[in-house]
Amino acid sequence: MMRGCSSRSKLSQNQDRAVCMTNCPTLIVTVGLPARGKTYISKKLTRYLNWIGVPTREFNVGQYRREFVKIYKSFEFFRPDNEEGLKIRRKCASAALNDVREYLTEDGGQVAVFDATNTTRERRETILEFAEQNGFKVFFVESVCEDPDVIQENIVQVKLGSPDYTNCNTEEAVEDFMKRIKCYENSYETLDEVLDRDLSYIKIMDVGQRYLVNRVLDHIQSRIVYYLMNIHITPRSIYLCRHGESELNVKGRIGGDSGLTIRGKEFAKKLSHFIQEQNISDLKVWTSQMKRTIQTAEALNVPYEQWKVLNEIDAGVCEELMYEEIQKNYPLEFALRDQDKYRYRYPKGESYEDLVQRLEPVIMELERQENVLVVCHQAVLRCLLAYFLDKTAEELPYLKCPLHTVLKLTPVAYGCKVESISLNVDAVNTHRERPANVNVQRTAEDALQTVPPHL
Amino acid sequence: MALAINISTEHKNLTQTPLLKIWVPWTGGNLNRRRGSSVPQFCNSPTMIVMVGLPARGKTYISKKLTRYLNWIGVPTKMFNVGQYRREAVKIYKNFEFFKPDNEEAMKIRKACAAAALKDVALYFTKEQGQVAVFDATNTTRERRAIILSFAMEMGYKVFFVESICDDPEIIAENIRQVKFGSPDYADRDIDEAMEDFTQRIDCYRASYMPIDDEKDRKLSYIKIFDVGSRYLVNRVQDHIQSRIVYYLMNIHVTPRSIYLSRHGESELNLLGRIGGDTGLSPRGQKYASALATFIKGQKIIDLKVWTSHMKRTVQTAEALGVQYEQWKALNEIDAGVCEELTYEEIQENFPEEFALRDQDKYRYRYPKGESYEDLVHRLEPVIMELERQENVLVICHQAVMRCLLAYFLDKPADELPYLRCPLHTVLKLTPIAYGCKVESFFLNIEAVNTHRERPLNVNITRNPEEALQTVPDHI
Numbered sequence: 001m002m003r004g005c006s007s008r009s010k011l012s013q014n015q016d017r018a019v020c021m022t023n024c025p026t027l028i029v030t031v032g033l034p035a036r037g038k039t040y041i042s043k044k045l046t047r048y049l050n051w052i053g054v055p056t057r058e059f060n061v062g063q064y065r066r067e068f069v070k071i072y073k074s075f076e077f078f079r080p081d082n083e084e085g086l087k088i089r090r091k092c093a094s095a096a097l098n099d100v101r102e103y104l105t106e107d108g109g110q111v112a113v114f115d116a117t118n119t120t121r122e123r124r125e126t127i128l129e130f131a132e133q134n135g136f137k138v139f140f141v142e143s144v145c146e147d148p149d150v151i152q153e154n155i156v157q158v159k160l161g162s163p164d165y166t167n168c169n170t171e172e173a174v175e176d177f178m179k180r181i182k183c184y185e186n187s188y189e190t191l192d193e194v195l196d197r198d199l200s201y202i203k204i205m206d207v208g209q210r211y212l213v214n215r216v217l218d219h220i221q222s223r224i225v226y227y228l229m230n231i232h233i234t235p236r237s238i239y240l241c242r243h244g245e246s247e248l249n250v251k252g253r254i255g256g257d258s259g260l261t262i263r264g265k266e267f268a269k270k271l272s273h274f275i276q277e278q279n280i281s282d283l284k285v286w287t288s289q290m291k292r293t294i295q296t297a298e299a300l301n302v303p304y305e306q307w308k309v310l311n312e313i314d315a316g317v318c319e320e321l322m323y324e325e326i327q328k329n330y331p332l333e334f335a336l337r338d339q340d341k342y343r344y345r346y347p348k349g350e351s352y353e354d355l356v357q358r359l360e361p362v363i364m365e366l367e368r369q370e371n372v373l374v375v376c377h378q379a380v381l382r383c384l385l386a387y388f389l390d391k392t393a394e395e396l397p398y399l400k401c402p403l404h405t406v407l408k409l410t411p412v413a414y415g416c417k418v419e420s421i422s423l424n425v426d427a428v429n430t431h432r433e434r435p436a437n438v439n440v441q442r443t444a445e446d447a448l449q450t451v452p453p454h455l
Numbered sequence: 456m457a458l459a460i461n462i463s464t465e466h467k468n469l470t471q472t473p474l475l476k477i478w479v480p481w482t483g484g485n486l487n488r489r490r491g492s493s494v495p496q497f498c499n500s501p502t503m504i505v506m507v508g509l510p511a512r513g514k515t516y517i518s519k520k521l522t523r524y525l526n527w528i529g530v531p532t533k534m535f536n537v538g539q540y541r542r543e544a545v546k547i548y549k550n551f552e553f554f555k556p557d558n559e560e561a562m563k564i565r566k567a568c569a570a571a572a573l574k575d576v577a578l579y580f581t582k583e584q585g586q587v588a589v590f591d592a593t594n595t596t597r598e599r600r601a602i603i604l605s606f607a608m609e610m611g612y613k614v615f616f617v618e619s620i621c622d623d624p625e626i627i628a629e630n631i632r633q634v635k636f637g638s639p640d641y642a643d644r645d646i647d648e649a650m651e652d653f654t655q656r657i658d659c660y661r662a663s664y665m666p667i668d669d670e671k672d673r674k675l676s677y678i679k680i681f682d683v684g685s686r687y688l689v690n691r692v693q694d695h696i697q698s699r700i701v702y703y704l705m706n707i708h709v710t711p712r713s714i715y716l717s718r719h720g721e722s723e724l725n726l727l728g729r730i731g732g733d734t735g736l737s738p739r740g741q742k743y744a745s746a747l748a749t750f751i752k753g754q755k756i757i758d759l760k761v762w763t764s765h766m767k768r769t770v771q772t773a774e775a776l777g778v779q780y781e782q783w784k785a786l787n788e789i790d791a792g793v794c795e796e797l798t799y800e801e802i803q804e805n806f807p808e809e810f811a812l813r814d815q816d817k818y819r820y821r822y823p824k825g826e827s828y829e830d831l832v833h834r835l836e837p838v839i840m841e842l843e844r845q846e847n848v849l850v851i852c853h854q855a856v857m858r859c860l861l862a863y864f865l866d867k868p869a870d871e872l873p874y875l876r877c878p879l880h881t882v883l884k885l886t887p888i889a890y891g892c893k894v895e896s897f898f899l900n901i902e903a904v905n906t907h908r909e910r911p912l913n914v915n916i917t918r919n920p921e922e923a924l925q926t927v928p929d930h931i
Binding site: 197214215226230259289290291295309354365 | 469471476477478480669673685686687688689690691692695698701702705706733784795824830833834841844
């Protein structure tokens with residue numbers, strides 16, 4: 001933080017927001033040669049910011065180009081002396097910036113990620129002027145990498161599958177793409193410590209070995225820097241599962257801190273076998289501090305770490321009640337919850353929105369780690385899954401996370417591969433769908449329509 | 456982490472530890488054998504943070520602040536200032552000549568001091584369960600850093616360098632004014648003499664100063680801080696604790712500002728001697744809110760941010776100020792679980808054992824279905840981080856929360872924290888100065904109940920109710 005720099009506070013609209021994340025909208029601008037991970041970073045960052053509640057969208061100029069120039073012929077399009085190509089590319093950048101403006105000023109966006117090479121100072125100047133005119137803060141994210149292995153791997157992972165290369169074989173595609181990179185190399189002006197000393201940026205070198213961070217202006221930029229410094233691309237898998245079936249589960253009661261049923265213990269045993277068969281190197285195991293996840297982890301016979309923040313959502317006054325009892329004693333609350341399950345907070349309890357905020361350090365640490373098994377709870381699992389699979393706040397509370405099922409997440413290309421493995425031990429269903437009638441005057445029948453069966 | 460014992464796969468019953476409320480397998484009481492760690496595993500091997508930089512670059516400021524932060528979040532950390540060792544070895548400081556590079560005798564002493572400090576670092580890690588040691592010295596030559604690196608390698612410690620680089624003469628002069636004039640080295644000097652001497656002292660180091668080299672030292676883990684945080688270079692962060700350290704260092708600043716801490720105005724439940732809950736202000740509490748508004752206006756603070764919790768009593772208090780404020784759920788009062796809204800008398804009657812356990816270890820004790828002070832610190836960490844980023848802030852919160860925040864700023868240890876005095880209707884103004892924090896306390900002259908319960912003499916579970924309730928403050 002600069003000495004004597006005080007962020008000019010333009011007040012945010014929502015006074016109840018936990019932290020005033022941004023004063024004016026922020027434009028994140030990627031910089032770097034092709035195949036340096038700009039789109040990977042853009043997508044990941046966008047996903048993270050949306051998950052923590054900052055409306056963010058990415059604008060990939062390559063996409064605009066593909067819509068404009070229906071068919072990609074070859075790298076020649078990118079040659080610096082291809083006037084026609086340059087005209088089109090400039091147009092695409094403008095169109096993208098226009099959409100950025102609309103998103104940030106009219107559509108309620110707070111952060112826009114402008115994903116393009118932006119390798120010349122001239123292009124970056126244009127963007128800076130645009131941002132100044134519109135009152136946006138600019139933060140550059142430059143990715144610099146000269147390791148040929150990393151670049152090759154990038155190309156294989158994401159370029160070969162690109163619409164540009166659907167009709168080429170692997171060798172042709174790689175060759176063309178290498179020539180494409182060459183087109184940019186000569187005119188590439190990296191962010192300079194002296195010339196660009198007044199800009200706000202992070203320069204990521206060699207996939208995170210080293211970072212140069214300049215003039216972080218505010219909270220959101222600080223969080224972005226922290227996030228970017230914690231992510232990595234080492235291949236690994238994350239295993240998510242719930243505790244084994246619990247005593248309260250079979251009674252149809254929510255929350256509480258009960259132990260496992262016999263079937264739950266059976267699951268724990270099978271989980272142990274499953275994990276052993278997976279042959280995972282250096283697996284970390286995390287649980288909450290509630291009895292049922294710990295009992296499950298104990299069966300694995302390996303060290304594990306208990307996180308209080310992985311505890312199930314606090315249902316406040318509704319703790320240990322059945323849905324039928326909640327309907328009977330708190331029909332209004334029950335209806336309100338169905339109206340907005342993400343934001344609804346139980347009296348003296350929490351909301352899914354609160355849960356996301358308390359799980360943020362877990363996500364950050366999951367990003368740092370490699371192979372991890374997280375044994376947690378239904379609402380918690382939904383939140384974590386929503387982060388990895390980029391689910392919206394509306395979808396999040398209804399994600400299906402059944403008992404006795406392990407989800408194996410493996411990062412691949414720009415997203416996450418999910419494998420759902422049921423360990424074949426019966427358990428109650430604890431998933432309650434949104435009923436058709438969410439009105440506060442609905443009948444008890446309407447309210448309880450989707451409650452899963454229990455003892 | 457290799458498992459030292461073989462436990463059969465038969466399910467051990469779990470039992471909940473009475474104080475921390477942590478579920479552990481019942482292994483006949485031998486808690487050393489449990490696999491589940493309930494404390495976040497920040498670091499496996501001990502870590503040495505090694506400062507690098509010319510004098511008056513903020514190394515000691517950073518060292519002390521970092522040490523304070525790490526201890527507060529629960530990572531046992533200690534600072535080792537080589538200058539201190541030097542002052543003990545050479546009782547009286549004459550002048551800068553001691554630091555001349557050709558002063559052989561002094562060189563010997565200085566090397567010996569560094570070695571003594573390193574020895575103490577090893578003792579701290581092996582005998583005192585320390586996890587992080589901050590080695591505060593100039594460490595400006597590659598030679599000196601090489602000695603430290605081989606020491607660390609031999610002992611199995613991780614090393615993370617923090618280099619502070621600054622050439623702005625104003626900042627350096629300000630540093631010297633703020634902290635060097637008060638130093639024991641200059642106790643008998645007048646300002647100009649001291650300034651002159653210190654400037655020459657810096658020159659002694661300058662010729663042999665070799666900053667960490669981005670090429671030659673690319674295998675090392677370090678952060679370089681340029682111009683008080685305008686720019687950072689971060690290389691090879693190895694683990695979680697180094698990542699947290701980098702994040703913290705990138706968020707602190709030295710811009711002068713003040714932090715105001717206050718509790719909500721007296722609440723209805725306060726009057727009744729009941730803990731927790733979510734009630735509104737009493738009439739006196741309302742008066743306090745107005746008085747607070749007047750006080751704040753009188754302070755004439757630029758760009759004040761106001762933060763409250765999500766609970767009615769803090770929000771009501773803030774409303775009286777007539778300015779924008781932000782609500783943080785993380786600032787909510789400690790959750791007393793099953794004891795919410797009870798009086799101490801009722802807690803004693805219904806949960807006498809819990810009541811005693813709490814008095815035995817108030818910091819770590821977790822209410823059944825509630826929280827502990829330790830949990831509170833964990834949830835307040837983002838608040839502290841944001842307070843570090845901000846400038847002038849007024850935080851309207853609660854007794855336990857305020858104790859945690861105050862402990863961070865005033866470097867109070869865990870056993871003092873839960874007993875810090877934070878009376879109602881009193882504003883604490885904290886202003887960073889030199890290496891610490893100046894505190895000014897303003898009682899706004901509106902009477903309120905006392906909510907501070909001291910630790911009673913008898914904390915044994917077998918004590919009688921009288922002894923338990925000995926220190927309960929008066930209420931309706």
